[in-house]
Amino acid sequence: MYRLQPIAPGALRKLAIAIALTLPAIGPLPAYAAEAGQADSLNATQHFNIPAQALTDALNAFIAASDWQVGFPAGLAKDTRSNAVVGTYTPEQALDKLLHGTGLSYRLTGGNSVTLELAPDSRATDTTTLSAVTVTGQRRYDPNDPYNRDYSVPNTSFATKTDTPIMETPLNVQVIPKAVLDDNQAIKLDQAVKYVSGVTTGQAAGGLTDQVTIRGFYNYNLFRNGFRIDASGPEGTRNMANVQSVEVLKGPAAMLYGRVEPGGMLNIVTKKPLDTAYYAFQQQFGSYDLFRSSLDATGPVTDHKDLLYRMNLAFEKSGSFRENVDYDKLFVAPVLQWNISPATTALLELEYRKENNVYDLHARPLIIDGTRADGSWINPRLADIPRERNLMEDNRNHVEDKLIGLNLTHKFNDDWVLTEQLNIQLLDRDRLVMLPGTLQADQRTLNRRILTSDFFTNDSYFTTTNLTGHFDTGFLKHTLLIGGDYYLQDINSVGYSSTVASTIDIYNPIHTGNPPIDPTTRASQSFHTQTDFYGIYLQDQIKLPYNVHVMGGFRYQNVEQYDVVAGTIGQKADAVTPQVGVLWQPINWLSLYGNYVENFGVTNGNLTSDNSFLPPETAEQWEIGFKTAFFEDRLTSTVAYYQLTKRNIATTDLLNPSFMVATGEAQSRGVEVDVKGEILPGWNTIATYAYTETEVLKENDPNNIRVGGGFRGIPKHTSTLWTTYDFQQDYLRGLKVGAGLELVSDKKATFDNHDFSFAGYGVIDLLAAYTRKVAKTNVTLQLNVTNLLDKEYVHDGFAMPFQTRATWGTPRSFMGSVKVEF
Numbered sequence: 001m002y003r004l005q006p007i008a009p010g011a012l013r014k015l016a017i018a019i020a021l022t023l024p025a026i027g028p029l030p031a032y033a034a035e036a037g038q039a040d041s042l043n044a045t046q047h048f049n050i051p052a053q054a055l056t057d058a059l060n061a062f063i064a065a066s067d068w069q070v071g072f073p074a075g076l077a078k079d080t081r082s083n084a085v086v087g088t089y090t091p092e093q094a095l096d097k098l099l100h101g102t103g104l105s106y107r108l109t110g111g112n113s114v115t116l117e118l119a120p121d122s123r124a125t126d127t128t129t130l131s132a133v134t135v136t137g138q139r140r141y142d143p144n145d146p147y148n149r150d151y152s153v154p155n156t157s158f159a160t161k162t163d164t165p166i167m168e169t170p171l172n173v174q175v176i177p178k179a180v181l182d183d184n185q186a187i188k189l190d191q192a193v194k195y196v197s198g199v200t201t202g203q204a205a206g207g208l209t210d211q212v213t214i215r216g217f218y219n220y221n222l223f224r225n226g227f228r229i230d231a232s233g234p235e236g237t238r239n240m241a242n243v244q245s246v247e248v249l250k251g252p253a254a255m256l257y258g259r260v261e262p263g264g265m266l267n268i269v270t271k272k273p274l275d276t277a278y279y280a281f282q283q284q285f286g287s288y289d290l291f292r293s294s295l296d297a298t299g300p301v302t303d304h305k306d307l308l309y310r311m312n313l314a315f316e317k318s319g320s321f322r323e324n325v326d327y328d329k330l331f332v333a334p335v336l337q338w339n340i341s342p343a344t345t346a347l348l349e350l351e352y353r354k355e356n357n358v359y360d361l362h363a364r365p366l367i368i369d370g371t372r373a374d375g376s377w378i379n380p381r382l383a384d385i386p387r388e389r390n391l392m393e394d395n396r397n398h399v400e401d402k403l404i405g406l407n408l409t410h411k412f413n414d415d416w417v418l419t420e421q422l423n424i425q426l427l428d429r430d431r432l433v434m435l436p437g438t439l440q441a442d443q444r445t446l447n448r449r450i451l452t453s454d455f456f457t458n459d460s461y462f463t464t465t466n467l468t469g470h471f472d473t474g475f476l477k478h479t480l481l482i483g484g485d486y487y488l489q490d491i492n493s494v495g496y497s498s499t500v501a502s503t504i505d506i507y508n509p510i511h512t513g514n515p516p517i518d519p520t521t522r523a524s525q526s527f528h529t530q531t532d533f534y535g536i537y538l539q540d541q542i543k544l545p546y547n548v549h550v551m552g553g554f555r556y557q558n559v560e561q562y563d564v565v566a567g568t569i570g571q572k573a574d575a576v577t578p579q580v581g582v583l584w585q586p587i588n589w590l591s592l593y594g595n596y597v598e599n600f601g602v603t604n605g606n607l608t609s610d611n612s613f614l615p616p617e618t619a620e621q622w623e624i625g626f627k628t629a630f631f632e633d634r635l636t637s638t639v640a641y642y643q644l645t646k647r648n649i650a651t652t653d654l655l656n657p658s659f660m661v662a663t664g665e666a667q668s669r670g671v672e673v674d675v676k677g678e679i680l681p682g683w684n685t686i687a688t689y690a691y692t693e694t695e696v697l698k699e700n701d702p703n704n705i706r707v708g709g710g711f712r713g714i715p716k717h718t719s720t721l722w723t724t725y726d727f728q729q730d731y732l733r734g735l736k737v738g739a740g741l742e743l744v745s746d747k748k749a750t751f752d753n754h755d756f757s758f759a760g761y762g763v764i765d766l767l768a769a770y771t772r773k774v775a776k777t778n779v780t781l782q783l784n785v786t787n788l789l790d791k792e793y794v795h796d797g798f799a800m801p802f803q804t805r806a807t808w809g810t811p812r813s814f815m816g817s818v819k820v821e822f
Contacts, residue, residue, distance in 0.1 A: 044090065045088050045089060045090050045093075046065070046066070046088065046089070046090075046091070047087070047088050047275065047305060048062075048065055048066075048085045048086065048087065048088075048089055048094045049085075049086050049274065049275050049276050050062060050065065050082070050084065050085040050086070050094075050098065050276075051084050051086075051142040051144075051145030051147065051148060052081060052082055052083055052084040052141070052142060052145070052148075053081065053082060053145070053147050053148075054080075054081060054082070055080040055081060055082045055102060055104075057147070058082035058085075058098055059082075059098070059116075060776070061276070062085070062091075062094065062095060062098060065094075065276070066091040066094065066112075067112065068091050068095070068112045068113060068114070069112065069113035069114075070095075070106075070113070070114050070115075070116065071113070071114075071115055071116070072115060072116035072117070076104070076116060076117070076118070080102050080103075080104070081102075082098050082099070082102065083097055083098055083099075083100050083101065083102075084141075084142050084145075085097045085098050086142065091112070095114070099116075103118065104116050104117070104118060105117060105118070141153065141154050141155070141633070143177070143244065143245065143269075144244065144271070144272055144274060146178075146274075146278050146280065146296075146821070147821075148177070148178065148179060149179045149684075149726070150177060150179060150634065150677075150678070151177065151179055151180055151676050151677050151678060151684040151685070151686060152177075152629075152633055152634055152635060152636045152676050152677035152678070153166070153175040153177050153245070154166060154167070154629070154633040154636075156169070156173055156175055156247055158173060158223075158226065158247045158249055158267045158269075159171045159173040159249050160256075160481070160539065160541060160551065161226070161256055161466060161468075161481055161483065161539070162468055162479050162481055162541065164479070164541065166627065166629075166636070167585065167591045167627055167629050167633070167636075168543075168549050168583060168585065168591070169551075169581075169583070169593075170549065170551055170581030170582055170583040170593040170594065170595050171249065171250075171251065171551075171581060171593075171595055172249075172250040172251060172623065172625060172638055172640050172642075172672070173247060173248065173249045173250070174196045174197075174247070174248045174250070174638070174674055175245055175246070175247050175248075176192050176193070176195060176196065176245060176246040176247075176248075177244075177245045178243075178244055178245060179684075180192070180195065180686065180722075181240065181243065181245075181246070183722075183724055183736075183738060183767060183769075184722075184740075184765075184767075184784065185284065185782065185784045185815050185817060186240055187240050187284070187292060187316070188237055188238075188240065189201075189210045189212070189222075189237060189238045189240070189246070189266075189268075190210070190212075192240075192246045193212060193246060193248065193266065194720055194742060195676075195686045195688060195720055195722055196248045196674065196688065197672040197673055197674050197688035197689060197690040197718070198214060198215050198250060198264075198670065198672045198690040198692060198718075199212060199213070199214050199248060199264075199266075200212075200213045200713075200714070200715065200718065200744075201213070201795075201796070202218070202713065202796040202807075208234035208235070208236060208237065208357055208359060208397055209231045209234055209235060209236070209237065210222060210231065210237050210238050212266050213263065213713070213714065214248065214250060214261075214263035214264035214265075214266070215250060215251070215262075215263035215264055215642065215644055215668050215670070215692065216263060216644075216668035216670075216692050216694040216711055216714045217261050217262055217263030217644075217646065217668065218261065218263075219260075219261045219263060219264070219265070219266065221260070221261075222238065222266050222267070222268060223257070223265055223266065223267040223268065224267070224268045224270065224403075224423075225267070225268070225269060225270060225405070225407075225421075226257075226267065226421070226464070227405070227421070227423040227462050227464075228257070228258075228460070228462060228487060229425065229460075230458070230460065230489060234357075234359055234397050234399075234429070234431060235399055235401070235427060235429055235458065236329075236353065236355045236357070236399040236401065238268060239314060239329065239331040239353055241294045241296075241312045241313065241314035241331050241333065242270045242271045242296075242310075242312035242331075242333040242351075243268055243269070243270060243271070244269045244270060244271045244272070245269045246266065246267070246268060246269070247266070247267040247269060248264060248265070248266055248267075249264055249265045249266075249267070250263070250264040250640070250642075250672070251263075251264055251595070251597055251621045251623060251642065251644065252264075252577075252579075252597045252598065252599030252619050252620070252621050252644075253265045253597075253599075254555060254557065254577040254597075254598065254599045254600040254601075255537060255539070255553050255554065255555045255577050255578065255579035255597065255598075256483075256537060256539070256553075256555065256579075258485065258487065258533055258535045258555070258557050258600065259533060259557065259559065259600055259601060259602065259616070260599065260600075260601070261601060261602070262599040262601060262619030262621065262644055262646050263644070263668070270333070270335075270349070271296070271298070271310055271312060271335075272310065272335065272337070272347075273298050273299075273308035273309055273310040273335055273336070273337040273347075274298045274299065274308065274310070275299070275300050275305045275308055276299065276300075277298070277299035277300070278296070278297070278298050278299065278821070278822075279296070279297045279298075279821070279822055280295070280296040280297075280819060280820065280821040280822075281293075281294070281295050281296075281819070281820050282294045282295075282296075282817060282818070282819040282820075283817065283818045283819075284815060284816065284817045285815070285816050285817075286318075286813060286814050286815035286816060287321075287812075287813035287814050287815070288318060288319040288320055288321055288813065289317070289318055289319040289326075290316075290317075290318040290319075290815065291316070291317050291318065292314065292315070292316040292317075292318070293313075293314070293315050293316075294312070294313065294314040294315075295311070295312065295313040295314075296310075296311075296312050297309075297310070297311045298310035298311070301336075305339070306338065306339045306340075307336070307337070307338055307339070308336070308337040308339070309334070309335065309336050309337070310334070310335040310337075311332075311333070311334050311335075312331070312332075312333040312334075313331065313332055313333075314329070314330075314331040315329070315330055315331075316328070316329040317329075320358075320360075321387070321388050321808075321810060321811050321813075322360055322362075322387075322388055322389075322390050322808075323388055323389060323390040324358065324360075324390050324392075324393070324394050324511065325358045325360045325390060326357075326358055327355070327356075327357045327358070328355065328356040328357070329353075329354075329355045329357075330352075330353070330354045330355075331351070331352070331353050331354075332350075332351070332352045333349070333350065333351045333352075334349070334350050335347065335348070335349040335350075336348045336349075343410060343411040343412070344408075344409070344410045344411075345408070345409045345410075346406070346407070346408050346409075347405075347406070347407040347408075347409075348405070348406055349403075349404075349405040349406075349407075350402075350403065350404055350405075351401070351402070351403035352401070352402055352403075353399070353400070353401040353402075354399065354400050354401075355397075355398070355399040356396065356397075356398055357396075357397045357399070358394060358395055358396065358397070359392070359395035359396070359397045359431055359433045360390055360392060360395070361392060361433075361435070361436060361805050362797065362805050362806060362807040362808060363391045363392060363436035363446070363803075363804070363805060364382050364383055364385065364391075364797075364804060364805065364806040365382070365383045365436075365439040365443075365446060365506060365804055366380060366381070366382060366383070366439075366756075366799045366800070366801065366804040367380070367381055367382070367383055367439070367443050368380045368381075368801070376754060376755065377754050377755070377756065380754065380755075380756040380799070382794075382799075382804070382806055383439075383443075383506055385506055385507065387792060387808040387811070389506075389509065390509075391436055391446055391448075391504055391506060391509060392433070392434045392435075392436065392448075393434045393511055393512075393513055393514050394511075394513070394514075395431065395432055395433040395434055395514075396431065396432055397429070397430075397431040397433075398429065398430050398431070399427070399428070399429045400427070400428045400429075401425070401426070401427045401428075402425070402426045402427075403423070403424070403425045403426075404423070404424045404425075405421070405422065405423045405424075406421070406422045407419065407420070407421045407422075408420045408421075414470075415469055415470040415471060416467070416468070416469045416470075417467075417468045417469075418465075418466070418467050418468075419465070419466045419468075420463075420464075420465050421462075421463065421464050421465075422462070422463045423460075423461075423462040423463070424459075424460070424461050424462075425458075425459065425460045425462075426457070426459050427457065427458045427459065428456070428457050429453065429456045429457075429458075430452075430453055430454055430455065430456065431452065431453045431456075432450070432451075432452050432514060433450070433451050433452070434448050434449070434450060434451075434502065434514055435448060435449050435450070435451050436448055436803060437449060437802060437803060438801070438802045438803070439506075440503075444505055444506055444507050445503050445504075445505060445506075446503060446504050446505075446506050447501065447502075447503055448501075448502040448503060448504060449501065449502065450496075450502070450514060450515065451495070451496075452495050452496045453493060453494075453495040454494055454495055454496070455492070455493070455494040455495075456491075456492070456493045456494075456495070457490070457491070457492045457493075458489070458490075458491050459489070459490045459491075460487065460488065460489045460490070461486075461487070461488045462485070462486070462487045462488075463485065463486050464483060464484065464485035464486075465483060465484055465485075466481060466482070466483040467481070467482045467483065468480070468481050475544070475545055476542050476543070476544060477542065477543040478540055478541070478542055478543075479540070479541040479542075479543075480538075480539070480540050480541075481537075481538070481539040481540075481541075481553070482537075482538055483536070483537050483538075484534075484535060484536040484537070485533075485534075485535050486532070486533065486534055486535075487532075487533040488530065488531070488532055488533075489530070489531045489533075490529075490530045491527070491528070491529050491530075492527075492528040492564075493526060493527055493528070494526045495526060502514075502515055526565075527563075527565065528563075528564040528565050529561055529562065529563055529564065529570070530561070530562045530564060531559065531560070531561045531562070532558075532559070532560050532561075532562075533557065533558070533559050534557070534558045534559075535555055535556065535557045535558070536555070536556050537553060537554065537555035537556075538553055538554060539551065539552070539553030539579075540552055540553065546584075547584065547585040547586065548582070548583070548584050548585075549582070549583040549584075549585070550580075550581070550582050550583075551579075551580065551581040551582075551583075552578075552579065552580045552581075553578070553579050553580075554576055554577065554578045554579070555576070555577050555600075556574070556575075556576050557574060557575050557576075557577065557600050558573075558574040559571065559572070559573050559574070559616065560572045570613060571613040572613075573613075573615060573616045575600045575616065575618070577598045577599060577600045578596075578597075578598055579595070579596070579597045579598070580595065580596050580597075581593065581594065581595035581596075581597075582594055582595075588629075589628055589629050589630055590626065590627070590628055591626060591627040591628075591629075592625075592626050593624070593625055593626065593627065594622075594623060594624040594625075595621075595622075595623050596620070596621070596622055596623075597620070597621045597623075598618070598619070598620050598621075599617075599618060599619035599620065599621070599646075600616060600618065601616055601617035601618060601619060601646070601648075602616065602617050614648070614650055614660060614661070614662040615648050615662050616648065617646060617647065617648045617649060617662075618646075618647050618648050619644060619645060619646040619647065620644075620645055621642055621643065621644040621645075622642065622643050623640055623641070623642040623643075624640070624641055624642075625638060625639050625640030625641060626638075626639055627639075630677075631677070631678065633677075634677050634678040635675075635676075635677035635678055635679060636675070636676060636677050637673070637674060637675040637676075638672070638673070638674045639671075639672070639673050639674075640671070640672045641669075641670070641671050642668075642669060642670065642672075643667070643668075643669040644667065644668045644669065645665065645666075645667045645697075646665065646666045646667070646668075647662075647664075647665050648662040648663075648664070649662065649663075649664025649665060649666060649698075650662060650664060651663055651664035651698070651699055651700040652700045653700070654700050661700065663698055663700060664696075664698055664699055664700070665696075665697040665698040666694070666695065666696050666697060666711070667694070667695050667697055668692060668693070668694045668695075668711075668714075669693055670690060670691045670692040670693055671689075671690070671691045672688075672689070672690045672691075673687075673688060673689045673690070674686075674687075674688050675687045675688070681728055682725055682726035682727065682728045683723070683724075683725050683726075684723065684724050684725075684726075685721070685722065685723040685724075686720065686721070686722040686723075687719075687720070687721050687722075688718075688719060688720045688721075689717075689718070689719045690717070690718045690719070691716060691717060692714055692715070692716060692717075692718070693710070693716060694710045694711040694714050695708065695709070695710060696708065696709055696710075696711075706751070706752055706753055708753075709748070709752070709753045710748050711748070712747075712748050712749065712750060712751050712798055713747050713748065713749075713796060713797075713798065714747065714748070715744050715745045715746065715747045715760065716745050716746075717743070717744075717745040717760075718742075718743065718744050718745070719741075719742075719743045720740070720741065720742050720743070721740060721741045722738070722739075722740040722741075722765075723738060723739060723740075724736055724737065724738030724767060725737055725738070734770055734771045734772050735769075735770050736767070736768070736769040736770070736771070737767060737768050737769075738766070738767035738768075739764070739765065739766050739767065740764070740765035740766075740767075741762065741763070741764055741765075742762065742763045742765075743760075743761075743762045744760050744761055744762075745760040746758065746759060746760045747760075747794075747796075749797065749798060749799040749806075750798065750799050750800070751798065751800065754799075756799050758793075758794040758797060758806065759793065759794070761791055761793035761794075761809065762791065763786070763787050763788075763789075763791055763793075763809065764787070764788040764789055765784065765785060765786050765787070765788065766784070766785040766788055767782070767783070767784050767785075768782070768783050769781065769782035769783070770782075776822055777820055777821065777822040778819075778820070778821040778822065779818070779819070779820055779821075780817070780818075780819040780820075780821070781816075781817070781818060782816070782817040782819070783814065783815070783816050783817075784814070784815045784817075785812070785813070785814055786810060786812070786813050786815075787809065787810060787811060787812045787813065788812060789812070790811055790812040791809065792808070792809075792811075793808070793809045794806045794807065794808065794809070795807045795808065795809040
């Protein structure tokens, strides 16, 4: 809170500002007299888009946008942060808004120039002076500001599909903003989401697919700006070149998004066009021959700024600490935004991704000395082979992915908004893989076989319409959402599983390449399905007196799958899924919340004894918790307890073992803590902890009894800490250092109750960066070190007698970067 002396009304009417002092970044600015008629131009309004940032940088942006001149003594604006100025204002109004709450004022000295100075206790530049007033600065967070360094985000629209403060949302939603992604040089998704409690990542398809586990349940589908992206194999990982932030909504989210896994959802928010020019080029290089170049360019196409663009490009070529593994990745993402009118906006976005990767499953055989009478293993252990050893061949996986999106937004007025979104994704893939199999009796010869996917397509079409309105009924304030969506997924695969045998000595491997393919063994790898998902939903967020917020809604979902090869309709199911949440904010920095949510999950493809499909999986969750926000939402936290139960899981029919029944049941419950934000000026921190207890409640298979046991690959305890400091002293300004710690407890390695686990681990990361302004360009040099102590550990995997995978964590590695922004 600041004590300010307003400028006298007479001074406000002068509209003539001069600069007489010098600004080192700008140099001395000449004064000039106001010309006749200039007052009219000074009164003219224009659009400003100046994000909250260091005051010196904000003033430079104001000068460039307004053609006014601003000067001040060196050091006057040191350690001062500006307000954001976004909207249509006269230059003087914009400057007032920029300086509000900074403790600075300005002196009018000429036609369109000013001199900044400290706000005095009194001012007598005119016969009338207003009395002193007390004002409170309000944080204005701009998520699209490329220079935004905030670690905490106050609002999100992912959890509710409406722009709602997180402190008023009775759900657990966490956001990883661009500043965190930049500090970690996150070029893969798993580098970002490890800083969210209860979220772990796996190495599905040898790391060629983003596999995220939330609250104990695996999730193979992501969302991009609220649109579903389903993965069904080694289809590549999400490219981070155009990612603005990553959002994690914990718990079932079927009410708004349809068929999902109950643990939660992960949403990628992409960069949007800006109406002020911004350009950035980054060159990254690192261990294992990593070379990655990326470009980000945005700005107006037309003088009136009604047509905006953004272009993101990235090219990556890298090796691996694993033998015979390399990656080539190309990514192009243009976006065009047309501001048709003040009320209507159209956004056209494209993405093109092409990858040539090696498919490496991290095969590492399990060795056992025998089995006991009860079936348990005697002395189970992983084969003692180096972490860089690859027991597969040069298995090429080619991916080409194209995405087209069209978003239309129309504001009928300040209260009612209609949005229409269309998303089309066309993916093609082919691969050749030497699959590892069983270990022979000598416990050193590994059996292998060839698997191909000569033709694979995964095409999806997604459209959604949403009407959002704000209105009051008596003392109740409503935010109403009415929407519907349609999703079509078409998967077509033609492949071969060869009977050609191939072996390799795990202790003395000799790679001979892939043997010829026998095309006579087809069938099992060929299929063609089309799945339709229809849904309609309604949600009402109600604000009651005494800062009580109630959110409720429901969704009707219908799913139908069609077998194109057989020409028959397969699975058909529908469901109504409700959601309700209550939040009370007794004081502005504390929110207490609870929710009950039901889920509509995977449509089981298994058959019952009467040849009908199993019903879809369902789930329900109870959750309670509290949230805090300090320093204008710059430091936030969430603490939650949840209990999540998943039902209708496919399990063996004991009367007809060749068929399945939907009687399986599993539960996850735990405590999660997330703290993130700015503790002191320049000091940002993320701290998380999760206790996750999983249990199989019902299971029919007598040969694989799991009841009472936990889930495979889910650690009970996980914790992360990431902290950075931007030096505030003049002689160290621009220098940043940081460090991170990740702690993970033991993970169960088997799908049954065999007593074998992967050991827990701890990993330390480091950061050092230096930013210097050269003319109008920011140049940043950065170095990140991961796994500083070169810890050998298993990041993910599973153990079975006929196939075992143990994905090694990456050894100590370095990534350097040179980034130029202007």
